Amino acid sequence: MKEKRNHARLGPLVIKTAFSCGAERRQGYLTNVSQGGAFLAVDDPPALGTDVEIRASLPWRLGELRARTRVAWRSEGGGEGQKKLSGVGLAFHELSPEAHRLLDAYLKRFTELAARIEEHEQIEK
């Protein structure tokens, strides 16, 4: 089935993330992020539809992203592409204004840095 995405996905990346499903608290790694969601690499991933609250310390001293998410898809790992890693695709919901701001700042900073390489390439050409 073809994935439906409304937002550009940023990755590969790795952001250590604490998450909780109900009373359970665990740790995983975000390996891609977009405005709409993220992939959380974790062994023994939570079930489809589970509400997951994440707390990720963003690079470049931006701050801590806290977001309520829901498991949109799940991978046991060992497959191709995104299914290669064990984990869950999370859809963000109820993002606070602060979480929106942090996410925007992170995505912007990341793409700006990648663009520096592109700009350099243009100059070289």
Added chain:
Amino acid sequence: MALNGRLEDMNLLEILQIVAFSKKTGTLDVRGARVNGSVLFRSGRLLCAFSTSTAAAVRVLAGKSLDPGARALLESQIRTSLQELVSMREGRFEFRLCPALPVQWGDLDASNFLLEEGLDPQEILLELARELDEARRDSTRLLETADVLDEVEPRSHAGDSSAEASLAGSGLTVLVVDDEPLVVQIVSQELDDAGCDVETASGAEEAIQVLSTLANRASSLFVLIDVGMPTSDGEGFDGGFEVIERLRGMGGTFSVLLMAESLSSEARARARTLGVKRIAFKPTLTKLDPDEYGADLRSFARALRRELSEIAPDAGERPDSASSAPNLNHDAIFEFLKTMTDRLSSPTSGITRMILRVASKYVERAVLFLVKDGRACGLAGAQLGRAEAAVLKEARAISFELQEAHPFAEVVYSRSPVRVAEGRELPIAGLEPGRSRERALFPLLHNHEVLAVLYCDNPATGAPLPKLAGLQLFLVQAGMALENASLHRKLRAMESGYSLEDQGPLTQELTPLRDAR
């Protein structure tokens, strides 16, 4: 504008993400004071990497066709290189684009020895992040256990004279157990002079007898015991442990300070299991000279006296005679910092204590909070005029979630010190506020993450905090020492599983890559 800058601003894990995302071909060069390295990318995938410690092994592979064995070796070298580069705290980096794959890399023929398909950057990033977390857990354990078996520090004779710690009125009874009569005589005399009730025993049976009589009458009991006594079956020389086990079996509560001439890591572990918190190393070098040995033993006994005055369980709110008021004499503090920094080179124990000792030179109170799973938890503390045990108890009772817009969270996410202005609330109600007005929080960094936060204030006098640059610098060194300790443990583990045969004929050709760049 190329992608370049300082590792202090962007760590290598973050740089690898940016380059992998760009899907470009080029070389990332990293240069630090002690470690250099390079990573070669094609379309964002990692083709090769080397660092200072792997350069020789990578060089061996240059110009050779990669059979499966050599390929596995190269992959392993790439991973080791990346681990080394990712752990760098300072240095410069630059990613330079290459229009096509290089055939020369430095002075290396790069045409053959690159991994054809390259390594999946996502896989590598996750692997590196997991390794960093493992190192962090290692360091957390080191911090958490560091004060569990601290060493009693011998001090200079000059220092001894100024530290006539009194235990009079503490209600402390000390049982000294050693099969060496001279040790028992000198130590018990010193403690008697200090005001303790002292009992002695020369072996297990006698110690148990004495303890059974003390159990009912001693309000506060301390056992000072030599580990190197013969065991009851006469087959071992760690009879001190046997005695502690038997004494513990009798019930009752008492603290133990272990005396030893040396102690293996296994013995340290056994001591911790038995609830021993302190160890004091007896003088050994002068044993053949009775006069010198006697003098050394007296010095040793004075160190024990000071130590007991610090940790006496009922010393509660008695002034802590071993801790002195902050001393901001620049020369003295420089010498002290230098000594403490030297000691960080082998931080197998006591690192928490070292941090608190340095902090005590600057401020009246310092409390170290571990940062773990989004929470800050009190680990240990030191406070002018209070016994260490009391401050420790207070610190350990504090644990709170790191909240946004909170000074502690600010330190964790900015990785920078924060001065907390008067009136701003902190979730550390468990700490007696005293007259503190200004407070400061310092991060203890480990691989670019905050492992712990040091809280500092002046509750006794309410004096403004002094310049704390020396303390901040020491914390940087302490973080690096923890990183190194973790790396050394890893290297030892690698060494123990290393076999020359695994590497085949390649090991015969190892030469340094001095001129590669």
